[in-house]
Amino acid sequence: MTPPCKTFLAYVDAHQDEFVNRLGQAVAIQSVSGDPKLRPKVVEMGNWLEQQLKTYGVETQKIDLNTDDMAEPKLPPIILGKIGDSPDVTTILVYGHYDVQPAKKSDGWDTDPFELKVMPDPDGRMIGRGSSDDKGPVLGWINVLEAHHQSKLPLPVNLRFCFEGMEESGSTGLEKFLDGEIAKTWFAGVNSICISDNTWLTPRKPAVTYGLRGIIYYAITVSGPIKDLHSGEFGGMVHEPLGDLIHLLGTLVRSDGKILIPKINDQVPLLTDEEKALYEAIDFEIKDVKDAVGDSLVTTCKVPLLTRRMRYPSLSLHGIEGALSSNEPLTVIPHKVTGRFSIRLVPNQTVDGVHQLICEHLRNEFAKLKTQCKMCITKVGDGAPWLGDVTKPPFKAAKQATEDIYGKTPDFTREGGSIPVTVSLANKLHVDVVLLPMGRSDDGAHSFKEKLDKSNFIKGTKLLGTYMYKLSEQNI
Amino acid sequence: MTPPCKTFLAYVDAHQDEFVNRLGQAVAIQSVSGDPKLRPKVVEMGNWLEQQLKTYGVETQKIDLNTDDMAEPKLPPIILGKIGDSPDVTTILVYGHYDVQPAKKSDGWDTDPFELKVMPDPDGRMIGRGSSDDKGPVLGWINVLEAHHQSKLPLPVNLRFCFEGMEESGSTGLEKFLDGEIAKTWFAGVNSICISDNTWLTPRKPAVTYGLRGIIYYAITVSGPIKDLHSGEFGGMVHEPLGDLIHLLGTLVRSDGKILIPKINDQVPLLTDEEKALYEAIDFEIKDVKDAVGDSLVTTCKVPLLTRRMRYPSLSLHGIEGALSSNEPLTVIPHKVTGRFSIRLVPNQTVDGVHQLICEHLRNEFAKLKTQCKMCITKVGDGAPWLGDVTKPPFKAAKQATEDIYGKTPDFTREGGSIPVTVSLANKLHVDVVLLPMGRSDDGAHSFKEKLDKSNFIKGTKLLGTYMYKLSEQNI
Numbered sequence: 001m002t003p004p005c006k007t008f009l010a011y012v013d014a015h016q017d018e019f020v021n022r023l024g025q026a027v028a029i030q031s032v033s034g035d036p037k038l039r040p041k042v043v044e045m046g047n048w049l050e051q052q053l054k055t056y057g058v059e060t061q062k063i064d065l066n067t068d069d070m071a072e073p074k075l076p077p078i079i080l081g082k083i084g085d086s087p088d089v090t091t092i093l094v095y096g097h098y099d100v101q102p103a104k105k106s107d108g109w110d111t112d113p114f115e116l117k118v119m120p121d122p123d124g125r126m127i128g129r130g131s132s133d134d135k136g137p138v139l140g141w142i143n144v145l146e147a148h149h150q151s152k153l154p155l156p157v158n159l160r161f162c163f164e165g166m167e168e169s170g171s172t173g174l175e176k177f178l179d180g181e182i183a184k185t186w187f188a189g190v191n192s193i194c195i196s197d198n199t200w201l202t203p204r205k206p207a208v209t210y211g212l213r214g215i216i217y218y219a220i221t222v223s224g225p226i227k228d229l230h231s232g233e234f235g236g237m238v239h240e241p242l243g244d245l246i247h248l249l250g251t252l253v254r255s256d257g258k259i260l261i262p263k264i265n266d267q268v269p270l271l272t273d274e275e276k277a278l279y280e281a282i283d284f285e286i287k288d289v290k291d292a293v294g295d296s297l298v299t300t301c302k303v304p305l306l307t308r309r310m311r312y313p314s315l316s317l318h319g320i321e322g323a324l325s326s327n328e329p330l331t332v333i334p335h336k337v338t339g340r341f342s343i344r345l346v347p348n349q350t351v352d353g354v355h356q357l358i359c360e361h362l363r364n365e366f367a368k369l370k371t372q373c374k375m376c377i378t379k380v381g382d383g384a385p386w387l388g389d390v391t392k393p394p395f396k397a398a399k400q401a402t403e404d405i406y407g408k409t410p411d412f413t414r415e416g417g418s419i420p421v422t423v424s425l426a427n428k429l430h431v432d433v434v435l436l437p438m439g440r441s442d443d444g445a446h447s448f449k450e451k452l453d454k455s456n457f458i459k460g461t462k463l464l465g466t467y468m469y470k471l472s473e474q475n476i
Numbered sequence: 477m478t479p480p481c482k483t484f485l486a487y488v489d490a491h492q493d494e495f496v497n498r499l500g501q502a503v504a505i506q507s508v509s510g511d512p513k514l515r516p517k518v519v520e521m522g523n524w525l526e527q528q529l530k531t532y533g534v535e536t537q538k539i540d541l542n543t544d545d546m547a548e549p550k551l552p553p554i555i556l557g558k559i560g561d562s563p564d565v566t567t568i569l570v571y572g573h574y575d576v577q578p579a580k581k582s583d584g585w586d587t588d589p590f591e592l593k594v595m596p597d598p599d600g601r602m603i604g605r606g607s608s609d610d611k612g613p614v615l616g617w618i619n620v621l622e623a624h625h626q627s628k629l630p631l632p633v634n635l636r637f638c639f640e641g642m643e644e645s646g647s648t649g650l651e652k653f654l655d656g657e658i659a660k661t662w663f664a665g666v667n668s669i670c671i672s673d674n675t676w677l678t679p680r681k682p683a684v685t686y687g688l689r690g691i692i693y694y695a696i697t698v699s700g701p702i703k704d705l706h707s708g709e710f711g712g713m714v715h716e717p718l719g720d721l722i723h724l725l726g727t728l729v730r731s732d733g734k735i736l737i738p739k740i741n742d743q744v745p746l747l748t749d750e751e752k753a754l755y756e757a758i759d760f761e762i763k764d765v766k767d768a769v770g771d772s773l774v775t776t777c778k779v780p781l782l783t784r785r786m787r788y789p790s791l792s793l794h795g796i797e798g799a800l801s802s803n804e805p806l807t808v809i810p811h812k813v814t815g816r817f818s819i820r821l822v823p824n825q826t827v828d829g830v831h832q833l834i835c836e837h838l839r840n841e842f843a844k845l846k847t848q849c850k851m852c853i854t855k856v857g858d859g860a861p862w863l864g865d866v867t868k869p870p871f872k873a874a875k876q877a878t879e880d881i882y883g884k885t886p887d888f889t890r891e892g893g894s895i896p897v898t899v900s901l902a903n904k905l906h907v908d909v910v911l912l913p914m915g916r917s918d919d920g921a922h923s924f925k926e927k928l929d930k931s932n933f934i935k936g937t938k939l940l941g942t943y944m945y946k947l948s949e950q951n952i
Binding site: 241293 | 689691693695700701702703705706707708709710711712713714715716717718719720722723725726729730731732733765767768769770771772773774781784785788789790791792793794795796797799800801802803805806807808809810814816818820845846847848849856857891892893894
């Protein structure tokens with residue numbers, strides 16, 4: 001290991017408490033983007049973060065996403081940062097977000113969600129909203145900057161930062177910004193992107209993430225009668241929208257998860273031996289999900305289970321709007337119902353291709369019903385899948401850095417979920433993205449009692465810094 | 477027509493305004509049995525009604541349904557009445573209820589729901605909660621009693637009254653009362669029962685109702701994972717309860733209403749020519765239901781449509797509890813969901829027989845899913861179907877009375893819905909029941925702006941009285 005890196009690591013060790021204190025300051029700012037009343041707090045958090053960057057020598061720019069015709073509440077800014085301009089070293093773009101999910105103590109927190117509570121247990125759980133998602137990882141980079149600035153160590157790479165304040169609310173405004181001139185200027189010369197916004201697969205072993213599933217989310221509305229009817233009066237006389245919708249939803253997926261839409265798997269490549277080896281190497285046991293899934297797994301074999309989560313499409317039904325949803329025994333025939341389901345996409349499926357197959361399938365099945373009801377298909381949202389190339393330098397650097405800091409080869413994982421910004425950035429900048437998680441699978445990112453282990457925060461800070469050094473040693 | 481009947485009719489004509497005023501007094505008492513806070517008003521209404529009966533020479537008894545171990549709020553009493561004890565004439569039991577559905581002006585009423593508003597239109601709509609269901613019909617009998625009492629006319633039959641105050645809330649306590657000693661004594665010698673608690677099939681033509689469908693209401697719970705899961709994390713790994721439930725619900729009924737449960741129609745008799753003639757004679761047009769059903773009818777032919785409503789079973793899906801029911805695009809995999817559906821029964825189907833077929837079917841279909849999820853079938857409630865014999869004297873009397881008062885032969889109808897007390901009374905007393913509706917199909921009994929036309933109230937009063945005379949002339 002190079003001496004500058006050693007100095008960096010020593011600084012981190014010596015300043016753990018200050019780092020935790022700073023995370024406490026960040027958690028205390030209630031930057032809940034989903035709550036209009038708290039939107040000013042998100043802006044405050046952006047300002048705070050910009051100040052941190054400036055303190056450690058980073059040039060910043062605050063991007064106002066608001067336009068005159070935009071409704072209240074105002075959008076918080078994107079905070080851009082730039083440090084280093086050497087043509088001889090690689091340039092990493094760091095993406096993170098400074099807004100958080102909502103949290104009320106009554107949701108099940110034992111402590112004030114916006115007061116970081118460090119527990120006296122071996123890993124030092126630090127409980128507070130945003131600790132793991134995503135203030136901890138963002139502050140990991142601030143820690144890296146501080147360590148170098150205070151130790152007067154030059155950074156081994158050029159860094160660019162892009163911190164947004166709307167990630168938990170659909171990243172409003174980000175896409176437009178990425179398409180604009182300012183982004184082009186600020187992100188010119190970027191060679192790779194590093195995002196720390198997911199977690200390890202288990203609480204035990206660090207992970208490097210090289211893939212995400214995409215998604216298409218649907219709302220299928222079936223309507224018939226003018227108003228809700230009484231089943232005593234009209235049962236048997238009418239085509240019932242709920243029955244028709246349930247027939248449609250029943251044609252989508254089998255209980256064992258097999259998707260029944262024709263041709264849906266045509267674009268999904270076969271599992272290669274190399275890939276299989278990656279899944280076999282992953283440290284994963286049934287007990288890691290037992291608390292959540294109980295006995296409902298479709299298989300208890302590791303590789304089929306992991307590939308079902310990470311590399312194959314899946315289709316889940318979420319619910320029905322407009323029908324009876326309480327436990328009152330009402331004999332209503334709902335006149336208009338909307339079923340919601342989503343399909344997770346994987347390479348090489350495309351949003352447009354899958355959407356076409358699903359529409360075709362639904363129209364065919366609806367025609368079979370010979371009903372007088374009407375069907376309307378709405379694509380509520382979508383995001384493409386993403387797959388990185390694990391043989392590329394950023395992944396090698398991430399692997400080596402993890403081995404250095406944790407003494408373990410990381411799990412190479414793909415997430416079953418979607419982080420749309422990853423795909424946006426990868427597509428727009430045409431560079432490699434690596435997801436380098438800081439937290440563990442049990443952090444409870446969107447749940448109550450969200451935590452980040454102190455050990456993950458400190459080692460995670462070292463990991464991010466070391467990643468820079470490892471990547472700077474690679475030829476890219 | 478006999479002279480006493482003429483005197484009766486003349487009295488009714490001469491006292492229309494007083495009758496309407498009395499209905500106004502009854503409507504003003506907010507006897508909403510479903511609202512615990514208004515339960516004392518139900519009791520007040522019971523007392524008011526008992527006083528009316530006493531005023532016109534009826535012996536009464538107030539039956540307290542409360543027992544020491546019963547929770548608040550207290551049940552309102554059953555009001556029993558008895559007038560006439562001649563062994564030479566027939567004895568009619570009149571059933572009615574003095575409680576009403578809830579009503580708030582904000583539900584869509586233009587007027588105070590508890591202030592009877594008589595409109596200056598040709599039929600004299602009288603708008604107010606309970607006007608049609610069931611205070612109008614109950615007061616129809618009070619009018620009959622008053623007319624005879626004040627005119628010193630002897631009644632042509634013995635009358636017994638059973639007025640309950642919990643009909644809109646499941647008739648709590650009634651069944652137990654009917655099984656007890658007091659009922660046996662009070663209802664000894666009853667030859668037939670008359671109930672006015674439904675409406676004509678259309679706004680145009682009076683009806684006599686000789687059948688009701690029964691019902692079994694189901695809640696089918698499917699559970700799997702320990703808690704709700706995120707479809708990104710777990711989609712594809714687990715058997716999803718909502719998918720399984722939707723497969724089950726999809727096996728129950730076809731879009732055109734055909735019930736798919738094996739053997740379900742085995743007990744349903746074929747339509748006879750006599751029956752078909754009854755349906756053909758009914759004054760019914762598609763436009764009578766067009767405002768409610770739009771274009772969703774499974775057929776536009778009158779007889780198939782009416783028989784689907786009245787004489788064949790039907791199965792309707794009502795909704796799902798425990799799944800996403802809002803329009804938020806959440807990617808949840810619900811861990812436990814309950815589907816609700818009900819089946820309407822007809823003679824000669826039995827609750828037990830149909831229940832067995834449904835359980836068998838659901839278990840077979842569930843087994844086919846090969847799922848790890850668990851299913852639980854709950855029968856939430858049930859009621860047997862009822863069918864009267866239209867060749868019996870009460871129906872002949874009802875027909876003749878209608879022809880006399882309205883100058884029209886009534887539609888002989890069966891209701892698609894259920895009035896459980898009808899079946900209870902018929903089964904317990906082993907006598908004929910006739911349903912002799914007072915209101916029209918557009919009265920909006922359980923809706924806002926409930927009304928009874930003044931013409932129906934006055935002619936309905938005449939109808940009930942004339943029915944007594946007609947029945948007294950028959951040999952039963």
